[in-house]
Amino acid sequence: MEGTHAFEQWLWGVTLFLKAGLVLLVVYRKNNRVLPFFFSYLVLNFLQSVLLYETYRIWGLDSPVSLRVAWGTQGLVTLARALAVAEICHAILARHRGIWQLAWRLLAGTAIFVTVYSWAVSRGRWELVILSLDRALEMAMVSAIAILFVFARHYQVTVTPVIRLLSIGFFQYSCFRVINDTILERWLHHYASLWNLLDVLAFLGSLLLWMWALRQTLPATAPAPELLPENDYRVLSPAINARLKALNEQLIHFWRTEGENT
Amino acid sequence: MNIAFYSFFVIIALLFAVFVWSQRSSKKHTAPATPPSSSLDLPGSHVAYLPQIRRALSSTDYEYASKRIPPEALRRMRRERKQVALGYLAALREELVRLLRTAKIIASLSPKVAPKQELERALLAANFLWRYRLIRLSVWAGFAPLPQINDLGNLLSGYSVHLEEAMKEMGERAAMVAEMVSSPDRRRIHPV
Numbered sequence: 001m002e003g004t005h006a007f008e009q010w011l012w013g014v015t016l017f018l019k020a021g022l023v024l025l026v027v028y029r030k031n032n033r034v035l036p037f038f039f040s041y042l043v044l045n046f047l048q049s050v051l052l053y054e055t056y057r058i059w060g061l062d063s064p065v066s067l068r069v070a071w072g073t074q075g076l077v078t079l080a081r082a083l084a085v086a087e088i089c090h091a092i093l094a095r096h097r098g099i100w101q102l103a104w105r106l107l108a109g110t111a112i113f114v115t116v117y118s119w120a121v122s123r124g125r126w127e128l129v130i131l132s133l134d135r136a137l138e139m140a141m142v143s144a145i146a147i148l149f150v151f152a153r154h155y156q157v158t159v160t161p162v163i164r165l166l167s168i169g170f171f172q173y174s175c176f177r178v179i180n181d182t183i184l185e186r187w188l189h190h191y192a193s194l195w196n197l198l199d200v201l202a203f204l205g206s207l208l209l210w211m212w213a214l215r216q217t218l219p220a221t222a223p224a225p226e227l228l229p230e231n232d233y234r235v236l237s238p239a240i241n242a243r244l245k246a247l248n249e250q251l252i253h254f255w256r257t258e259g260e261n262t
Numbered sequence: 263m264n265i266a267f268y269s270f271f272v273i274i275a276l277l278f279a280v281f282v283w284s285q286r287s288s289k290k291h292t293a294p295a296t297p298p299s300s301s302l303d304l305p306g307s308h309v310a311y312l313p314q315i316r317r318a319l320s321s322t323d324y325e326y327a328s329k330r331i332p333p334e335a336l337r338r339m340r341r342e343r344k345q346v347a348l349g350y351l352a353a354l355r356e357e358l359v360r361l362l363r364t365a366k367i368i369a370s371l372s373p374k375v376a377p378k379q380e381l382e383r384a385l386l387a388a389n390f391l392w393r394y395r396l397i398r399l400s401v402w403a404g405f406a407p408l409p410q411i412n413d414l415g416n417l418l419s420g421y422s423v424h425l426e427e428a429m430k431e432m433g434e435r436a437a438m439v440a441e442m443v444s445s446p447d448r449r450r451i452h453p454v
Contacts, residue, residue: 142274
């Protein structure tokens with residue numbers, strides 16, 4: 001147990017060091033101008049770690065003050081991460097104005113629905129309120145990223161490797177947190193120390209992925225595609241759908257004939 | 263509470279699968295950065311082979327052959343006819359995929375997209391695909407739905423012609439706008 005604790009502390013130190021390194025790397029590469037919300041999230045995350053270190057040093061690990069500071073700041077950091085994910089969604093789809101108009105509503109709607117669902121099915125204990133809210137937000141981010149990439153694939157939108165790696169980092173960490181929070185909710189005290197360790201490990205994975213992704217300077221603005229006149233979609237889209245409908249009717253007709261024959 | 267507990271794992275597993283699927287071979291499916299007016303893959307290739315396929319699959323042809331060739335050759339002919347029917351169905355599906363690709367490119371390059379249209383198209387495509395699989399299975403099992411295949415071909419050809427007309431209209435309109443913009447009196451142009 002003592003060994004695990006020492007390893008956790010060492011890991012925590014390494015993560016803190018890497019967080020600072022990533023913040024500096026982003027500033028050095030001037031990527032903070034391209035991804036301001038992502039940068040804000042990294043800074044807040046780093047500041048939270050410093051604050052927690054001081055809080056634990058002064059009041060100890062299990063004190064109520066430390067607990068309040070930890071969860072209070074965690075809320076802020078999770079919110080900053082949600083904004084960074086929204087920034088990623090915008091970076092991928094915003095150049096395609098029509099799809100973006102459609103996607104952001106769907107992404108926001110899904111995120112709200114998933115948040116409400118996660119909140120509704122959580123256990124109604126007051127000490128688990130923050131944990132449930134945290135899981136609900138993580139769940140919303142996981143859904144948003146998954147749907148975002150389905151959209152991008154469906155409409156054949158190019159996703160740059162950097163944005164893809166950043167998204168994978170967010171996705172894996174949020175997935176992990178949902179699972180970790182769900183297990184913690186059930187076995188609160190028995191799982192707490194392992195929960196911390198696994199959380200740090202998952203974050204370390206994302207951190208390394210982001211560092212690899214942001215080792216180069218990103219272009220300030222990606223070239224926007226030349227859009228078609230609005231009327232073209234209005235003319236062509238219903239025509240395509242009408243033909244597809246007729247095609248399906250033919251298939252239904254065929255199926256019935258086939259059934260009668262056999 | 264148990265269902266709620268496990269539901270999180272199930273949802274995460276599903277979303278993870280969706281995410282992994284969305285990452286798969288996405289490199290070869292990328293939208294162009296320019297309008298597709300000149301490079302649209304308008305289908306119509308199957309139309310060229312339609313008379314031959316109709317002839318190869320016609321029942322009179324089969325009846326005629328059954329009186330003149332030995333049973334073994336007839337069996338081989340039936341097998342080959344089935345292969346032709348399956349190949350033709352596959353070509354129809356390929357053309358449908360190309361048409362859907364055109365629709366996606368148009369949507370991705372449009373400043374405004376109607377959610378109703380997009381949802382409708384996704385449902386229609388899904389409907390087509392599962393019905394197509396059933397038909398393919400029935401052809402494979404030995405039933406020969408020749409007139410229906412013909413109908414399918416006509417339908418897709420009509421679709422292609424319609425699209426081709428619309429694209430031509432788009433091109434003419436673009437040329438007209440370009441001419442108007444290059445004319446000296448640009449102040450008279452009203453975009454709407």
